[in-house]
Structure formats: structure tokens, C-alpha cells
Amino acid sequence: MHLHRRHSLLCPLLLVPYLFAQPLEVTYKVEVSTVAGSGRVGYKGGPALEAALNRPNGIVVDRAGNIYFSDDDNHCVRKVTPDGRVVLVAGRPGTAGFEDGDREEALFNSPHGLTLDPAGNLYVCDYLNNAIRKISPSGEVSTFLGGRGGGFKDGGPDEAKLLFPIAIVRDSKGNLWVLESGNHALRKITPQRRIITVVGTGFPGYRDGAGKQAQLSSPVGLAIDKYDNLYIVDAGNRCIRKVTPDGQVSTFVELTFRGWTIRGELAGGLSFATSAGGHGGGVAVDADGNLYIADGGRHIIYQINPAEKTVEILAGTGRPGWIDGNGKFARFHEPVEICLGEKPNTFYVCDYRNAAIRRITIEKLEKYRRPQPADTPKVVSPxxxxxxxxxxxxxxxxxxxxxxxxxxxxxxxxxxxxxxxxxxxxxxxxxxxxxxxxxxxxxxxxxxxxxxxxxxxxxxxTPEPPAPQPFFIRVVDENTLAPVAEAQVRLLSQGQLLQAGTTSSAGEYRPTVSGTLRVEVEKSGYFPHSETITPRAGDSLIIKLKPAVIGAVLRETRILFKPNSPQLEPSSYAVLDEIAEFLRKNPRVKLRIHGHTDIGDPDPRYNQRLSEERAINVRQYLIRKGISPDRLEAIGHGNTKPIADNKTPEGRAQNRRVEFEVISN
Structure with missing residues (x-):
């Protein structure tokens, strides 16, 4: 892919060194490369070209060369470091929500556009939360404006309402400009955190003129030049709009490029409609005022040169795919966002469907050359x-x-x-x-x-045999679903301890062992939890711990008895040992043990007596394990409190149970 511009010699004296030289069209070479993404859709960090992304959407680069991007379907913000690694900036990968706090505790819901301020704060369009979120350099996440319930209202942090904020930029005065696809509007957030509608009526339409009378339709992309002019990808109207600092709106480029010189083939004009039926299109503007458009509908990156009134394809063939190299051969699959790089003539693109971050570089090749004999063969690069x-x-x-x-x-x-x-x-x-x-x-x-x-x-x-892959454990509070930090996790196989550790502040633990495992989880103030699993690579296991508060009831169907007998089966001992250990670690807790039976015998008095004897035997077992008798009560209910239908074997198995109720803590 080559771009062309003609330059003339301005001063005759400058011709002296070039008496035998002739002017040549300035030639540029465009190269496309991949900086992050392996082609696999998912979540994986580490070396950038081995990383897994899930529909990257917003992108911005700092002066140090960190490439920040919104990982839309992973509901988090990540970055590519200058040494080529993908790391988490903020959010819980794969979990949507709305929560401020530390980088590992915060929750986003489909983050989109990004921008930075001089202090290194990152501002995020939290699309489905209808909010602008702020990430400090230390990783603390806060809600800057808006949140949850969408709407269209100006004002301060307590009154402001947004609807589907999709793109954001910062001007030279410190104002944040937010593009909202839901309100079809451009709005300004002042340094005092007040939001003001500058363009749009809240309804889709097409009208140029003064800001609040002008209309947009499903806008998706936003860029700002050095004079604080704003450029909007107006996807619903399939054009580029320009907004001056005083709020005047005009159509900058129409979908058919009418009035512009077209270099090369641009069949069909602009089209930001994606394969999913949505809109995908980003815009960037360089120091010379040239615009670069990522057209997700055409799988093309355009360059628009206002000075020469020209439009041409910078990279892409118009067919979806994934090919690096020379811009004229390169392929994208729904490029939805583009930004300037840390170096001149460098750009980064969110390649949405390829789950990748791509880089575009423009290199000047030559300007003048001396005349060569006519028969000198042209050197062609294979x-x-x-x-x-x-x-x-x-x-x-x-x-x-x-x-x-x-x-x-x-x-x-x-x-x-x-x-x-x-x-x-x-x-x-x-x-x-x-x-x-x-x-x-x-x-x-x-x-x-x-x-x-x-x-x-x-x-x-040749494929290598697959190595065992770790799985993922997250421990949460059963009532609030909040993460449980510093919970003790033990992984055993056939009674042998393989691995042990504690959960992070986000309630997470990542084992490195595999196979059939017994997972045991303990935390002060909670009932213990254990289960046997055979995880697969990449599995996510959510463990809900029950808080041991007064009135809380732990229901156990794994405590088994011999048929029509209060005698415990040996398989029950491991479960009761966990209860005993829980009581030792929580010395203030007292339990009431409830025995229940199914409708095995038609005589309710028999079932009542059997349930009482079973509860008493459980109490006696715990006493033998060193638990003080005054911390344990035992009562029976017979078959009077079923939790399932006694007509099926599965239902009867659930009704034959022991429950532990906290009566003091």
C-alpha cells in the first residue's frame, strides 16, 4: 500500500546539490502487524502473541508505549506493556457488574472507549452501566459520573444520566467529551464533574447546525485534533461529522465521498454495520489533521486527507480475514477502533472479531533519486x-x-x-x-x-501432547456473593495433600494440579465446604461459603446411617470431622443438630425416635472428637419436615438428612 504526495523545490539555490536529480513522488510503505492476540477468543495473559482476548473495543496509548484496551466480553480493561506482555489493569475477567474498589475487586459491564489525562488516570466508558469510570495509576476504580440506570440528564454527579457511552476524548482545557450511542448525543464533562449536552436532542436524526439543534444517529467513534475540533463517526447516517469548539456541527465526509478525490478503489463507500447487526467504527486524527477511519463493516482502514481533499485505503482488502504484512494485502475482521501510537506514523487497531490488537506503521521510502538509464531494470521485492x-x-x-x-x-x-x-x-x-x-x-x-x-x-x-492446564477457583459469600479473601484451600487426591493456599483479595485461587481432586475450603466465620471434582482445563469453580451467623443452617445429605438404624456409616466420618474442626476454630459457636428421616416407616413415632437417635449419635461423635457437650444440642423431627417429594428415591435421599443450626456465636 503506497500513499503519494508531490513536493516542489521552493528555492533555486537548493537545486545546486541536485543539478542532476529529478523530483519523485514521495512514497510511503504501510505495514500491518499483530501486537496482541493469538486468535483464540477467551481470557489469557502473559506474552502478548499468546494472549487470549474477547472482542477488544476501546484503545488508547500512553507516552511510554503502554497500549490500554477495553476487553468487551471479558468485562475488564487490560494493557499491552512495552516489553510485550498482556496484563490486567482493572476488573474481574469474565464477570459483569458494577462495583468500585481495587483493580481486582472492581466490576465493569462491557467497557468501551478509553482516554488518559496527563496524570495517568484512565477514563472508561462503562457502556452497559451507563457510567464513566476512572482508574487511577495505582489501580483504584471509582465512578466519575453516571451509573446503572440510564437516562438523558445534565448536571453534577448526583443528577447526571447517560445512556450507552461509547467513546471518550479529552481536550486541551481538561474537559472530557463523551459520545453516547443511546442518546445519539455528544456531551461535555467539565473538570468540576458537571455534564453538559453539546450536540443532540436525545433522538436519532440527521441535521447540521448549532449543537443542541443538530442531530446524530447511533454515533460510535470520536476523535479530537490539536485545535479541539471533534470528529464523530455517525454510523447511523454513514458519515463523519465535525464539531467545532463553539459547537457548530457540519458533515465532514459523506458516505459516498462526494466532493473528494478517491485514490484506488473504494467500492460502496463507508459502511459501519457489523456482521452482528450493530455498528463498528473508530476514528483518529494525526498532527497534520489527517483522519484515519476504522470501518468495521468494510474491514478497511481509510485515510482522509483534508488538505488535499483525498480519500484512500490505508490497509485492508475489504474482505474479512487476518493477514499481516503490506497494507494492500493485509486483512482485518471488523476493525472497530483506532488510535494514534506513541510514535509518529504509528496506529493501533482493535480487530474485534479476530480478538487481536493490530499495529499499522507508515514509513517514508524516498523523495528524490538521480536519473537512471532507461534500461535499468526496476528492482521488485518478492x-x-x-x-x-x-x-x-x-x-x-x-x-x-x-x-x-x-x-x-x-x-x-x-x-x-x-x-x-x-x-x-x-x-x-x-x-x-x-x-x-x-x-x-x-x-x-x-x-x-x-x-x-x-x-x-x-x-x-506437529502438535505437542497437551500439558495439564490449571483451573480456577473463586470463593464467595453465599448470601452476598462478595469474594471471600484469605480462605484456606486444600486440594487432595486419595487422601494425600497435593496443594494448599489461600484466596486472594478477589476470592480467587489458581491451582496447578489436575485430576480427580477433593477440594476443602475453610474460613473463620463460615461453615466448611468440601466436594470432589474432576476439573477440565480452564474450568471455573465457584464455591459459596455459608456464613455461620445465628440462625444459619448447614444442610448435610452426606451424613449417612445404616438402614433403619441410628448407626453412622464410616463414609460419614470425614464430613463430621470437618464439622469438628470448624467448631475447634470457632470456639464461640454453638450448634443445634436436627435429625430428619424420610417416610420409610408408616409409624410416625418410629420415625421420630429414629431421627432423635441419629441426631444424638452425631452429637456423641463430635463430643468424642473433643467438642464440649454444652456447645451441642440434638433434636429429631421424624418425617415432619420434608424438603423433597418422598415418592421418588432421589427425594427420599434428600429428606434423610442432618442439619446444623447456629444458636450462638
Whole structure:
């Protein structure tokens, strides 16, 4: 992909060093590369090219080169560090909600647009919470304005209402500008945290003019130039609108590019409609006033040059896919947001459906050259096309990383969902060694002979046996669902302790063992919990601990007795040992033990007596384990308090139970 501009020589004296030189069109080369995302949709941090993302939506870059992005369906904000790692900024991955607090405790609900202030505070459009959230450099999350119930109302933090805030920027005076797709409006938040409607009536429409009389329709993208002019991707009207600092609205570019010079083929004009029926489109503006549009409907990045009144494709072919390399060959799958990078002529794109962050760089190649003989052959850089397949299934491999020796511009390459990557390589006749890596496969080196104009290579990678993957445990309060920190977690197999630890402030614990496991969880002030699991890779186990408050009842169907007998089955001892340990660790707790039977005998007096004897036997077992008798009471209820239908075996099994009620703590 090449961009062209003509330059003239302004001063005759400057011609002296170039008497034999001729002006040449300035040529730019556009390269697309992947900076984060493996092609897998999900949540995984670590090395950026191995990370899993889930529909990245908003993006902003700081001066140090940290790339912050909203991970929409993971309901969190993450960043790519300058050393190439994806880390969490704030939110609980995979959990939607609305909660302020520490980075690991806060909850978001479909975060979208992002912007930064000079102090390093990050502002987030919390789309489904109808709020603007603030993340401090230390990771503390607070609600800056709005929250939960949507609406359309100006005012301070207590009165303001927003509806689906989708994009946000900051101007030179410290005001935040928020674009709301739900209210079809552009609104300003002053440094005093008051929100003012500048453009829009709250209803969709199409009208230029003074701000509050002007109308937008489902706006999705927002950018600001150095003069504080704002540019809006008006998706419903399929155009770009401009808002001056005094609030005047005009149509900057129409969907058909009428009145602009089109370079190349731009069939169909702008279209921000995505495959899901929604809208996807972002905008960025550089220091020269050029606009860069991410058109999710066309899978294209446009460049709009107001000075020359030109429009052309910067990157993308118009077909969905995932191909890095030269901009004219590169492919995206619903690019929905774009921002300026930390360096000039660098941009970052949220590639929504590919679950990736892509980088676009523009490099100036040459401006002048000396005349060459007419018969001098033009040097053409060969195009290398690499296809990477699974050696067993023959299916294409997405997200494989390709390095080249000797070093080539544009590398490393990342394969698309079709298993393909392409790039231009240095001309000449030589051997290029490709090193291909992909998690879960054995790395491979492949020599390639460089000759001709197109080199096609097919590489088949051998899968490695899958390594055991950790699963995920989250411990929460049964009543409030709040995380339970510092809970003791033990993992056993056949009675042998494999791993032990405590939950984090977010109630999380990540084991590194696998197989069939017995999980035991304890926390002061809660009843103990245990269960046997066989987790799969990536499973999430939510354990709800019951608070041991007065009146709380722990129901146990795992305490078993011999048929028609008060005698305990040996399999019940482990459960009762947990209760005894709980009482030892909570010395102020007193329990009332309730015995229940099913309708096994038609004589209610028999069932009453049997339930009492069973409760007494449980009490005696706990006393033998060192629990003081004055902390335990035992009563029976027979079959008078069923919790299930006694007509089925499953129902009767639930009714044969022992309950522990807290009567003092």
C-alpha cells in the first residue's frame, strides 16, 4: 500500500546539490502487524502473541508505549506493556457488574472507549452501566459520573444520566467529551464533574447546525485534533461529522465521498454495520489533521486527507480475514477502533472479531533519486506467502509466529485464521530460514529459496501432547456473593495433600494440579465446604461459603446411617470431622443438630425416635472428637419436615438428612 504526495523545490539555490536529480513522488510503505492476540477468543495473559482476548473495543496509548484496551466480553480493561506482555489493569475477567474498589475487586459491564489525562488516570466508558469510570495509576476504580440506570440528564454527579457511552476524548482545557450511542448525543464533562449536552436532542436524526439543534444517529467513534475540533463517526447516517469548539456541527465526509478525490478503489463507500447487526467504527486524527477511519463493516482502514481533499485505503482488502504484512494485502475482521501510537506514523487497531490488537506503521521510502538509464531494470521485492497447517488434521493454524533469518522488515508475521501470512522480502537470490512457533506445537525451521516475484511455502507443524492446564477457583459469600479473601484451600487426591493456599483479595485461587481432586475450603466465620471434582482445563469453580451467623443452617445429605438404624456409616466420618474442626476454630459457636428421616416407616413415632437417635449419635461423635457437650444440642423431627417429594428415591435421599443450626456465636 503506497500513499503519494508531490513536493516542489521552493528555492533555486537548493537545486545546486541536485543539478542532476529529478523530483519523485514521495512514497510511503504501510505495514500491518499483530501486537496482541493469538486468535483464540477467551481470557489469557502473559506474552502478548499468546494472549487470549474477547472482542477488544476501546484503545488508547500512553507516552511510554503502554497500549490500554477495553476487553468487551471479558468485562475488564487490560494493557499491552512495552516489553510485550498482556496484563490486567482493572476488573474481574469474565464477570459483569458494577462495583468500585481495587483493580481486582472492581466490576465493569462491557467497557468501551478509553482516554488518559496527563496524570495517568484512565477514563472508561462503562457502556452497559451507563457510567464513566476512572482508574487511577495505582489501580483504584471509582465512578466519575453516571451509573446503572440510564437516562438523558445534565448536571453534577448526583443528577447526571447517560445512556450507552461509547467513546471518550479529552481536550486541551481538561474537559472530557463523551459520545453516547443511546442518546445519539455528544456531551461535555467539565473538570468540576458537571455534564453538559453539546450536540443532540436525545433522538436519532440527521441535521447540521448549532449543537443542541443538530442531530446524530447511533454515533460510535470520536476523535479530537490539536485545535479541539471533534470528529464523530455517525454510523447511523454513514458519515463523519465535525464539531467545532463553539459547537457548530457540519458533515465532514459523506458516505459516498462526494466532493473528494478517491485514490484506488473504494467500492460502496463507508459502511459501519457489523456482521452482528450493530455498528463498528473508530476514528483518529494525526498532527497534520489527517483522519484515519476504522470501518468495521468494510474491514478497511481509510485515510482522509483534508488538505488535499483525498480519500484512500490505508490497509485492508475489504474482505474479512487476518493477514499481516503490506497494507494492500493485509486483512482485518471488523476493525472497530483506532488510535494514534506513541510514535509518529504509528496506529493501533482493535480487530474485534479476530480478538487481536493490530499495529499499522507508515514509513517514508524516498523523495528524490538521480536519473537512471532507461534500461535499468526496476528492482521488485518478492512477495512471500506462508501457509501453516496442522500436520495431523491438515487444518490451518491461526496465530503462528514466523521469524526470518536473515532479518527482514515486517517480521515477525502472524498467521491469519486461514493459516496464512505474507510479506515482502529483500530482493536477490539467497536462502531465507523461517522459524515457526505456535503454542501447543513443536517449533520448526524451514529453509526457503528466494527467487522470482512470488514465493509460496507450506509448513506443517506437529502438535505437542497437551500439558495439564490449571483451573480456577473463586470463593464467595453465599448470601452476598462478595469474594471471600484469605480462605484456606486444600486440594487432595486419595487422601494425600497435593496443594494448599489461600484466596486472594478477589476470592480467587489458581491451582496447578489436575485430576480427580477433593477440594476443602475453610474460613473463620463460615461453615466448611468440601466436594470432589474432576476439573477440565480452564474450568471455573465457584464455591459459596455459608456464613455461620445465628440462625444459619448447614444442610448435610452426606451424613449417612445404616438402614433403619441410628448407626453412622464410616463414609460419614470425614464430613463430621470437618464439622469438628470448624467448631475447634470457632470456639464461640454453638450448634443445634436436627435429625430428619424420610417416610420409610408408616409409624410416625418410629420415625421420630429414629431421627432423635441419629441426631444424638452425631452429637456423641463430635463430643468424642473433643467438642464440649454444652456447645451441642440434638433434636429429631421424624418425617415432619420434608424438603423433597418422598415418592421418588432421589427425594427420599434428600429428606434423610442432618442439619446444623447456629444458636450462638
Amino acid at each position: 512477495t512471500l506467502i506462508v501457509r501453516v497447517l496442522d500436520a495431523v488434521s491438515g487444518k490451518p493454524i491461526t496465530g503462528a509466529q514466523i521469524q526470518a533469518t536473515p532479518t527482514q522488515k515486517g517480521f515477525p508475521l502472524i498467521t491469519s485464521p486461514q493459516g496464512e501470512a505474507r510479506a515482502e522480502v529483500a530482493p536477490g537470490s539467497y536462502t531465507l530460514t523461517l522459524s515457526i512457533q505456535k503454542e501447543g506445537y513443536k517449533p520448526q525451521q524451514t529453509p526457503v529459496k528466494v527467487e522470482g516475484t512470488t514465493i509460496q511455502v507450506e509448513v506443517r507443524l
